Amino acid sequence: MAESLPQGYQFAGVHAGLKRNPQKQDVALIVSDRPAVAAGVFTQNLVCAAPVKLCRQRVPGDSLRAVVINSGNANACTGEQGDRDAEGMAAAAARACGIAAEQALVLSTGVIGRLMPMGTIEAGIAAAAAHLGDSADHLQTAARGMMTTDTHPKTCARQVEIDGVAITVAGMAKGAAMIGPNLATMLAVVCTDAKLAPADAQAGLKDAADESFNCISVEGHTSTNDSVLLLANGAAGGPQLAGSSLAKFQATLVEVCEELAIMIPTDGEGATHLITVEVHGCATRTDAVRIARTIADSPLVKTAITGHDPNWGRIVSAAGYAGVPFDPDKVSLLINGSLLYEHGAPVPFDPAAVSAAMKADRNCGLVLILEEGEQSARFWTSDLTAEYIRLNADYTT
Amino acid sequence: MAESLPQGYQFAGVHAGLKRNPQKQDVALIVSDRPAVAAGVFTQNLVCAAPVKLCRQRVPGDSLRAVVINSGNANACTGEQGDRDAEGMAAAAARACGIAAEQALVLSTGVIGRLMPMGTIEAGIAAAAAHLGDSADHLQTAARGMMTTDTHPKTCARQVEIDGVAITVAGMAKGAAMIGPNLATMLAVVCTDAKLAPADAQAGLKDAADESFNCISVEGHTSTNDSVLLLANGAAGGPQLAGSSLAKFQATLVEVCEELAIMIPTDGEGATHLITVEVHGCATRTDAVRIARTIADSPLVKTAITGHDPNWGRIVSAAGYAGVPFDPDKVSLLINGSLLYEHGAPVPFDPAAVSAAMKADRNCGLVLILEEGEQSARFWTSDLTAEYIRLNADYTT
Numbered sequence: 001m002a003e004s005l006p007q008g009y010q011f012a013g014v015h016a017g018l019k020r021n022p023q024k025q026d027v028a029l030i031v032s033d034r035p036a037v038a039a040g041v042f043t044q045n046l047v048c049a050a051p052v053k054l055c056r057q058r059v060p061g062d063s064l065r066a067v068v069i070n071s072g073n074a075n076a077c078t079g080e081q082g083d084r085d086a087e088g089m090a091a092a093a094a095r096a097c098g099i100a101a102e103q104a105l106v107l108s109t110g111v112i113g114r115l116m117p118m119g120t121i122e123a124g125i126a127a128a129a130a131h132l133g134d135s136a137d138h139l140q141t142a143a144r145g146m147m148t149t150d151t152h153p154k155t156c157a158r159q160v161e162i163d164g165v166a167i168t169v170a171g172m173a174k175g176a177a178m179i180g181p182n183l184a185t186m187l188a189v190v191c192t193d194a195k196l197a198p199a200d201a202q203a204g205l206k207d208a209a210d211e212s213f214n215c216i217s218v219e220g221h222t223s224t225n226d227s228v229l230l231l232a233n234g235a236a237g238g239p240q241l242a243g244s245s246l247a248k249f250q251a252t253l254v255e256v257c258e259e260l261a262i263m264i265p266t267d268g269e270g271a272t273h274l275i276t277v278e279v280h281g282c283a284t285r286t287d288a289v290r291i292a293r294t295i296a297d298s299p300l301v302k303t304a305i306t307g308h309d310p311n312w313g314r315i316v317s318a319a320g321y322a323g324v325p326f327d328p329d330k331v332s333l334l335i336n337g338s339l340l341y342e343h344g345a346p347v348p349f350d351p352a353a354v355s356a357a358m359k360a361d362r363n364c365g366l367v368l369i370l371e372e373g374e375q376s377a378r379f380w381t382s383d384l385t386a387e388y389i390r391l392n393a394d395y396t397t
Numbered sequence: 398m399a400e401s402l403p404q405g406y407q408f409a410g411v412h413a414g415l416k417r418n419p420q421k422q423d424v425a426l427i428v429s430d431r432p433a434v435a436a437g438v439f440t441q442n443l444v445c446a447a448p449v450k451l452c453r454q455r456v457p458g459d460s461l462r463a464v465v466i467n468s469g470n471a472n473a474c475t476g477e478q479g480d481r482d483a484e485g486m487a488a489a490a491a492r493a494c495g496i497a498a499e500q501a502l503v504l505s506t507g508v509i510g511r512l513m514p515m516g517t518i519e520a521g522i523a524a525a526a527a528h529l530g531d532s533a534d535h536l537q538t539a540a541r542g543m544m545t546t547d548t549h550p551k552t553c554a555r556q557v558e559i560d561g562v563a564i565t566v567a568g569m570a571k572g573a574a575m576i577g578p579n580l581a582t583m584l585a586v587v588c589t590d591a592k593l594a595p596a597d598a599q600a601g602l603k604d605a606a607d608e609s610f611n612c613i614s615v616e617g618h619t620s621t622n623d624s625v626l627l628l629a630n631g632a633a634g635g636p637q638l639a640g641s642s643l644a645k646f647q648a649t650l651v652e653v654c655e656e657l658a659i660m661i662p663t664d665g666e667g668a669t670h671l672i673t674v675e676v677h678g679c680a681t682r683t684d685a686v687r688i689a690r691t692i693a694d695s696p697l698v699k700t701a702i703t704g705h706d707p708n709w710g711r712i713v714s715a716a717g718y719a720g721v722p723f724d725p726d727k728v729s730l731l732i733n734g735s736l737l738y739e740h741g742a743p744v745p746f747d748p749a750a751v752s753a754a755m756k757a758d759r760n761c762g763l764v765l766i767l768e769e770g771e772q773s774a775r776f777w778t779s780d781l782t783a784e785y786i787r788l789n790a791d792y793t794t
Contacts, residue, residue, distance in 0.1 A: 046723060047713055047716065047725045048717070074710075077714075077742070077743060219697060220695075221698075298618045299616040299617070300789060306786065307789070309790070313510045317509065317619070317621045319444065320442040320444030321443075321619035326443065385786060388786075389703065393704030393706070393782075
């Protein structure tokens with residue numbers, strides 16, 4: 001976790017009562033001490049939650065001050081009352097922080113189709129405002145406030161010196177299931193003290209999300225609430241970033257987004273392996289992502305890895321139905337560095353040794369090499385276990 | 398099962414030695430006593446098995462005589478030797494039946510990436526030819542010869558009188574996993590004694606498959622070997638079917654294909670529910686199929702039904718990421734006939750009663766109603782259980 005956090009931000013997480021367990025935070029608040037540029041990428045699900053609609057109206061923007069987050073209730077499929085409740089959450093955060101209602105953004109995650117208990121959540125927002133602080137512990141506690149079935153809070157931070165100014169980028173994310181692109185496949189908020197133009201913030205977040213949050217899945221089900229926000233308040237000082245300085249910032253932003261994104265399938269519900277699928281030699285990056293995602297989302301591939309079975313046939317055949325044209329006679333495949341399939345034909349290998357290596361390592365690397373071009377992509381997913389089934393066969397009732 | 402089978406066909410199933418258990422058939426043979434029109438639809442997986450390539454060269458055709466089938470070895474990802482082995486299986490069937498090699502079709506299913514043990518299979522084909530017969534028992538035994546993890550053989554038959562002639566359509570199918578369109582998502586052979594033009598046979602089979610075998614899934618992984626064949630030998634007598642007579646035949650063909658197709662997710666690996674997803678009110682049938690398939694393939698929808706949880710949020714949100722435009726405020730949903738969601742908002746219902754009904758019934762019906770047009774579709778799938786994970790986490794090794 002972060003030794004240092006971006007300047008000008010405070011964080012809080014409290015238990016408001018949306019979750020039954022009083023030890024568990026369910027409301028989080030992030031406040032910038034000055035107006036911040038804000039960017040966002042959101043679920044592409046047509047059925048999107050009320051807070052997503054609210055955020056879409058407010059980002060990109062140049063004078064945001066707060067993000068209020070709750071877990072335990074998604075405020076999705078809740079009709080016009082849900083829209084009013086999302087507005088009500090923003091208004092409550094504004095009252096508690098002494099800002100305008102339009103300066104607050106809202107993120108929600110949890111059960112779909114239940115109206116938000118507004119009394120409970122407004123009291124929680126007021127309590128959170130009373131517990132704000134700028135330490136790493138405060139960031140961790142805020143990250144706990146967005147957790148659902150996550151087993152631990154997910155945060156990370158990086159510093160980079162740009163034109164003599166120390167810039168910090170820190171983020172928090174949640175997600176362990178209902179994870180599948182596009183777009184951003186969970187909740188995440190990234191805060192920086194860099195000074196960015198709104199258009200640069202939006203374009204930079206979109207690009208970073210495309211290499212990180214849009215390249216992860218757990219079971220491939222795109223949520224109604226997925227949102228990734230970027231706040232940039234300029235508190236570090238220095239000029240608005242442009243040119244090579246902006247590029248240097250962007251590289252750090254991608255690092256933070258990638259680190260946060262990978263934490264999600266790593267903590268995927270019931271997961272026993274983090275699977276990294278690399279696809280090389282495609283005509284376009286879009287082709288590479290599509291093949292990688294198809295492999296990652298195949299239950300037969302996932303269960304083979306759960307059973308540490310080097311079943312390359314499932315992997316190669318998943319690539320074949322991705323909808324991307326390629327020559328199957330030029331395909332090669334490695335699992336954990338062992339070449340199992342080369343130019344469309346199996347390579348003799350020791351299944352027991354490869355299986356033992358898969359069993360010993362919580363990380364499983366699949367590398368598929370085509371010969372259609374120069375583009376490549378990485379995609380991260382979790383394996384599929386009986387524990388995932390147990391967790392999801394009885395959630396609302 | 399069939400009281401009567403189409404005239405002019407014989408069936409056999411034997412144990413050749415591809416499966417370890419000597420009680421289990423692994424080679425099947427279907428022979429027509431006269432040249433038959435043959436049609437086929439095949440996997441759209443780019444990585445397709447050698448027998449699929451062979452069949453694609455030979456259908457549609459007008460003088461086929463035999464179909465040889467093996468289970469236990471898919472002859473997929475086996476390079477040029479695999480192509481020669483598929484030819485070798487056709488040649489062996491031809492020798493055993495006294496026909497030309499080009500008159501035989503080949504279907505294989507089983508493990509990917511292993512060379513076919515040709516001595517074993519050639520002996521099995523010769524044995525099958527010695528056990529041919531035209532009884533329902535012979536059809537059942539042949540159907541057993543194509544089983545992999547299926548728990549029972551899948552056959553069905555229908556009779557229809559067309560222009561005073563009794564026409565019979567009978568089929569056999571296999572499949573319990575690696576089931577996801579397109580195209581035909583498993584192995585099936587349908588035999589009829591009707592007299593059809595090759596182009597009519599091909600078009601009719603394509604249409605029938607689009608309403609049946611292309612509307613089922615287990616886990617959505619499109620196989621390398623999926624094939625559906627239709628043989629029409631004209632042995633019933635009467636003229637070549639055309640016009641309304643052809644339409645009457647087509648209706649029967651669709652019934653047989655649908656009955657066979659539904660048997661597959663019903664017998665899906667580890668399944669405790671057959672899920673029927675109906676989508677109504679779409680602009681096109683393609684849209685309706687796409688939404689139905691997206692719902693059917695969501696692990697979160699499947700596990701909700703495993704846990705008999707009326708979690709309509711997972712179903713509505715899956716529709717939202719199908720890639721089909723619709724107005725989310727006009728969506729309604731029924732589970733097992735209970736209206737849970739109407740015009741974009743939840744309807745109060747008794748979760749315990751709906752859950753109890755889901756628990757009591759092995760069939761689960763989901764009906765999603767949009768207001769974008771008049772087209773609809775049905776899609777069938779199995780639920781997702783810990784037993785599916787157990788079966789698939791350790792298959793080849």
